[in-house]
Amino acid sequence: MKIALVTIFAGLVAATPLAAQDAADFPTKPMTYIIPFNAGGESDISARFQQSEWENVTGQQVVIQYQPGAGGAQAWSQLNSLPGDGYTIMGINLPHTVLQPLAGSVGYATEDLTPVHYFHYTPDAIFVKQDSQFQTLEDLVNYAKENPGLVTMAGSGSNSSNNLAAIRFNELAEVMTTYVPFSGTGPSITAVLGGSTMAGFNYATSGVAQGDALRMLAVASEERLPAFPDVPTFKELGYDIVGGAYRGVALPNSASEELRQRVSDIVAEINAAPAFVEKMEEAGFVLTDVTYDQMDEFVAARVEEYTAGAKALGIIE
Amino acid sequence: MEILGYLLDALTPFNLLLALVGVILGTVIGALPGLSATMAVAVLVPFTFTMDPAAGLIALGAIYTGAIYGGAYAAILVNTPGTPSAIATTFDGFPMAKRGDGGLAISLATIASVVGGVVGAVALLVLAPPLARVALAFGPTEYFWLAMFGLTLIAALSVGNTLKGLIGACIGLFLSMIGVAVVGGDVRYTMGMQRFLAGIDLTSAIIGLYCVPVILDLVATRDPHLKPSVTGGLRVAEGLRMSLARKLNVIRSSVIGTIIGILPGAGGSIAGLVSYSEARRSSRDPDSFGKGNPDGVIATEAANNATVGGGFIPTLVLGIPGTPPDAIILGALLVQGIKIGPTLFTTDGNIVYTFIWGLLIATLLMLPVGLLIGRYAYASIVKVPKAVLAPTVALLTIIGAFAIHSNVEDAQLMVGLGILAWILNRYGFQPSPIVLGLVLGSIAEQGFVQTWLIGNASGRLPEMFFNRPISIGIILAALITLAFPIWADWKARRRAQLDTAGEAVSDAGAEIPDEVKTRSIPSIIIAVIFVLIGIWIIMGARSMSMLGAVFPVTIAVALIALSLLLIGQQLRRPAGPAEGIVLDEGGKRRLALGAAMMGWVVLMPELGFLVTSLIAFALIMVIANYDRVPARTWAIWLISGAVICTGFWWLMANVLLLRMPAGIFF
Secondary structure, eight states: OHHHHHHHHHHHHHHSOOOOOOGGGOOSSOEEEEESSOTTSHHHHHHHHHHHHHHHHHSSOEEEEEOOOGGGHHHHTTGGGSOOSSSEEEEEEETHHHHHHHHSOOSOOGGGOEEEEEEEEEEEEEEEETTOSOOSHHHHHHHHHHSTTTOEEEEESTTSHHHHHHHHHHHHHTOOOEEEEESSHHHHHHHHHTTSSSEEEEETHHHHHHGGGEEEEEEOSSSOOTTOTTSOBTTTTTOOOOOEEEEEEEEOTTSOHHHHHHHHHHHHHHHHOHHHHHHHHHTTOEEEEEOGGGHHHHHHHHHHHHHHHHHHHTSOO | OHHHHHHHHHTSHHHHHHHHHHHHHHHHHHHSTTOOHHHHHHHHHHHHHTSOHHHHHHHHHHHHHHHHHHHHHHHHHHSOOSSGGGHHHHHHHHHHIIIIIHHHHHHHHHHHHHHHHHHHHHHHHHHHHHHHHHHHHOOHHHHHHHHHHHHHHHHHHTTTOHHHHHHHHHHHHHHHHOEEOTTTOOEESOTTOGGGTTOOOHHHHHIIIIIHHHHHHHHHSSSOSSOOOSSOSOOHHHHHHHHHHTHHHHHHHHHHHHHHHHSTTTHHHHHHHHHHHHHHHHOSOGGGTTSOOHHHHHHHHHHHHHHHHHHHHHHHHHSOOSSHHHHHHHHHHHHTTOOOSTTHHHHTHHHHHHHHHHHHHHHHHHHHHHHHHHHHHHHHHHHSOHHHHHHHHHHHHHHHHHHTTTOHHHHHHHHHHHHHHHHHHHTTOOHHHHHHHHHHHHHHHHHHHHHHHHHHHHTOHHHHHHOOHHHHHHHHHHHHHHHHHHHHHHHHHHHHHHHHHHOSSOOGGGOOOOOOOOBOHHHHHHHHHHHHHHHHHHHHHTTSOHHHHHHHHHHHHHHHHHHHHHHHHHHHSOBOOOOOOOOOHHHHHHHHHHHHHHHHHHHHHHHOHHHHHHHHHHHHHHHHOOSOOOHHHHHHHHHHHHHHHHHHHHIIIIISOOOOOOOSOO
């Protein structure tokens, strides 16, 4: 009887028409979007913003799932074992996917992953709480010069974009500050707000969420952010720090070139939707439009940059 | 009273319907170990995009609070917390169920959950902005001491067996360090295996440590799983009377739960443990805790449901989510274009207050819903024949461990840990200290290392650890919890002494001798293994950064010292009669079950989820069956087994959209 059941089921499975492989009318059914982190972080929120536009652009819904673990490495190491039919996509982050393989054996190499579109980044920024003695970045630098090591900076995790930026800031400003890693943006912002640390190296998005409770001293973007016209960039202040965490969408390496291009187009189209742009910029995200055809060049440049950073972090010799 | 006006907005038929459906769905999901509130909320978020924001929030909040409550069913009926929040519910809930008071335990859990939930929601309604400051007052140092406080519960949980309890805690703390370290970024103790990178998943570990031993014992005898209740039913009236008599415990636990809920990252499991510990400390009869004291169930369930309202306080006021479900709800609000933060309560007051009223209504709805579902769940667990119950519970453990990350490796780990836990438990190493270590380990470590970094930077390390007002309070509470069992013991002995002194005629011969403890060779062997593990931990720490190495080395030193003490203690005892390992009928069935479950999870990726489940289900039926059963009954059992397996498979693949292992079949 069991064999009969198996045969019937196998027959049913075989009879199901394969999902249309034609990239032109992709997608024809709901898609799954795996976020390699817990809910509530920047990756989740930006994906939720995309989700609310997804159906308008593709005619299909997208379902968001969380697969946190090992700072994202758990999910990325499984990316290429997922079906390459394009219906399962995964969030991908820089510098994580460069720094993690440099730091140790995490089950994937940077070049194993296939990002098809990097759609935004969140610039690093230095925050202090409202009643802090530091009004400007200069105040903080002067204080840190007089009291080496005394300035503590909360940030999201070790070997993260925040950590890289903090090290680079120490180098360029010729100061010694102490970087204190926390398990994500939430706890590290709590530490800044609660006065556990004197300042924080976080993402600019936190400035929007916290309003007046936090003061942003400088932001690591090329130009001032629309949401913070009064906050200077590090560049303006004489420190060459531009960077943050880039977030994009990746496919398993078994996905065809056409599908990669198609998913890249979908993300690009959402990136151009006015409602999406408005929500993202209001929340402090900086939109980028790194499409699939520019990907190799973009990733190569970042790898070079972060490898230098990894040396400064002491991850590699 | 502007706030009261929003009550009417929450009372629309649509909102009431959402609250009701949400609570039912949440309770059922929470009752199934591994299927979590996070998962349910995540899947349902897109549906709320098109709803009115307050209505969407009510639906999500109702699911969340229902799921936290539902976790109690599995804890009481099969000794497995349905959600980690219900860990401490197992301590007394399951013993109550075993002795025939399962229905009563469910009634108590329901009443306590409703009261706890109401207290949390009322705090959210009237006191949210000022209470949010509590979240900010807790720095790394306070989290470190809170974790230490949680660990002191071990002293109470393992009275008379403290050494083994402490060793268990060290093992749990060690397990919590496996994987990539948040602080320092080292890859620790993965033995080069990909599966350990993300660490030991807490939920699958809990399922394995608590539930697998229960199934192993279930098949070993022909006794029913739970003693049938004499009076039957849920005994709601009795439950109400008991709760009223324990109103102090209910209120205290609800307040503790609300406050701990406000702390981001602490969550329901710690709230439950702390209030359990407090209930035990203030009880007149602390020794009956862990043996089926109703106060234990009340304390945990009141506290964990209070964390729901408490957790929304930092989420809504500060934009810092208290728990993962809070985080998803936060994302849903942002998509709706609602700005979270200090101004939310004034700019979007109508949405926030309508939602909070909705949450309160949903909490109250838990009473009828819970008693109805509880009645059905209890009756079916008691009535279902063992041959169907055992494989169903086994299936649920495997589904639960698998579903968290759609990962078979979690299920394999769950079964492995479960079998280990059964062996350790047999020689006096109970699972609860291990679980406590696992739950509290990362909080303790991060708090410790962050405090150390901050204290070192300012050159005020001792002040950082010992001279902060809240920290001092927590340290005192921890010391009292630690010292209390010793003091109670001393007092009892003194009273006994006074009693004997008062008696004029002392009959020295009638003294009750202490139970003669004999040397246990297996305990010594296990302790030696732990010493070796400790040495291996220290060796492994040598290649790590200083931040990543300090905690493992500390734990390893403690583990080695405690294990050596245990060996010394055992060697001083008189040798007992030689214990040969006798493989009786029960032992054989246990072995067969362990093998069946191992085979199930090992073959799953090769053969597919449904095929392995169907085969294993039938196999475990045979292992668990003690009676001669007519072919007709067998046919019914097999068909119901097939329906259960296929039903869950369909639910996971098509409703929760998990990626099911397909293998060569399906």
